[in-house]
Amino acid sequence: MKDFFEHPNQLIESGISLSLLLTQILDQVFDLKPDFAFGYSLGEVSMLWANRIWQNAEHSSNSWKKSTIFKDQLVGKMQAVRNYWSDHEFPPDFWRSYILKADSKKADQACQKEALAFLSIYNTSSEVVIAGEKEACQRVIQDLDCHALPMPFNTVIHNPTMESTYQAFIELYTNQTSPQPGIRFFSAANYQEMLLDESSLAESMARMTCSQVDFPRLVDQVYNSGARIFIEVGPQKTCSRWIEKILKNKPHAVVPINKKYQSDLNGILKVISLLISNGVKLNLEYLFPDLDRRKAQETISGSADVPIHSQNQELQAIKN
Secondary structure (H helix, E strand, O other): OHHHHOOHHHHHHHHHHHHHHHHHHHHHHOOOOEOEEEEEOOHHHHHHHHOOOEOOHHHHHHHHHHOOHHHHHOOOOOHHHHHHOOOOOOOOOOEEEEEEEOOHHHHHHHHHOOOOEEEEEEEEOOEEEEEEEHHHHHHHHHHHOOEEEEOOOOOOOOOHHHHHHHHHHHHHOOOOEOOOOOOEEEEOOOOEEOOOOHHHHHHHHHHHHHOOEEHHHHHHHHHHOOOOEEEEOOHHHOOHHHHHHHHOOOOOEEEEOOEOOEOHHHHHHHHHHHHHHOOOOOOOOOOOOOOOHHHHHHOOOOOOOEEEOOOOEEEEEEOO
């Protein structure tokens, strides 16, 4: 596992593959069509592949493998960071990322006191991700007197030190697009619906990758656009608990497919149960092989529009 976390390209592709597989099962087996799609951090990459906005996976995979971004710019030697802080001398292992259980406003204020630390992601109003030079991060944690959990991977993302990689990310994200009618895609690039032409999409994705992410703001935007049922198709139930905290007492439902100690088959069946109980039309033919397609579809009534949404967490959502 430690070796896996030290290979960002493989880590990213594994998360994309899981999101793609689970999204295709919902789509092709159960005829579930989301109304919205969004992601957490690089989950926006997963969302675009899983919903077939991007389709030339072999070309993209080769481009990522050839790029130096995840070889020595944002991992390993972290040359992009060293160039950004050219007046500092850093030892080989100087960068750290932490999840903090702390008030987000106080965490922001604490990071602003440190030139070498950043608040990179707002998870909720009481949980954030900070990153930077490890002593600076430790001073932030001491200032807040909060619980801190080291991130299992040590990659630079969502902060100003990576601004030199912006153009390289645009090139990585420049892929032929195939817009899918009926799905609205949202991004933390500007917290609005995305334009899906090739150049606009590449710039939005590069901006999201190199900028701070405010996940509550993104969730609120999708919710205010009509999403009510949220299905997490990324790994490990990472986003579901955040969405529940963000939306609090607002009418909504959240369900993950993949989580620890549960088979993905059981996760899919829980999603199907939730959708049926909320009147979402599905094809249940594969659950009831002895029934013909017409009878299987008649086992549920009513209709609903659904949103679907992953660091590689893809989320989808549905109106209801």
